[in-house]
Amino acid sequence: MGGYRRFWDPDAERFPVPTWPWKLAPAHLKTRDQLVAMGLRPHQPITGQVMWNNKKLGVRRAYLYDVALAGPPKPRSPAQIASLQAARRKRRTCPTCGEVRAYTLSTALKECTTCADGQAVAA
Ligand SMILES: [Zn+2]
Structure with a gap:
């Protein structure tokens, strides 16, 4: 060892x-x-x-x-929950078309798959 x-x-x-x-x-x-x-x-x-x-x-x-x-997880305050939800929503909002998608946007594509597909077709 x-x-x-x-x-x-x-x-x-x-x-x-x-x-x-x-x-x-x-x-x-x-x-x-x-x-x-x-x-x-x-x-x-x-x-x-x-x-x-x-x-x-x-x-x-x-x-x-x-x-x-150690202890149980600390309960989140309403403000924390709201900011988490806003952050999640932001990760699902496509900066190109502005649509809020049901999925988290790919960090590689940086836009929704519809926009990314459109680019791929145009390219
Ligand atoms: Zn889009």
Whole structure:
């Protein structure tokens, strides 16, 4: 296990925060994804991190949060909901024809498929 010692630093002597190899972190520390899977969200700054070496992507890290300080997702205020809805609507509004589409516009096309198809035909 080559990466084991490299990422073993629970006292944060070499890394800026306490660090463990992947899967070797203390049980009460969870990644955000693990908290979300438990129906929780982190409500505090990171407590540490896990690091591992991915053959393709190189050194990867995930931040850890103390599960005792995590809680249920915070309810969204009406203003937050309204701005989320506006943002979603904007992502469905074609800047070329101005139509609000039922789907989110492709970030590659930057317009609705009808407009993009029209361009492709014209080209
Ligand atoms: Zn369009």
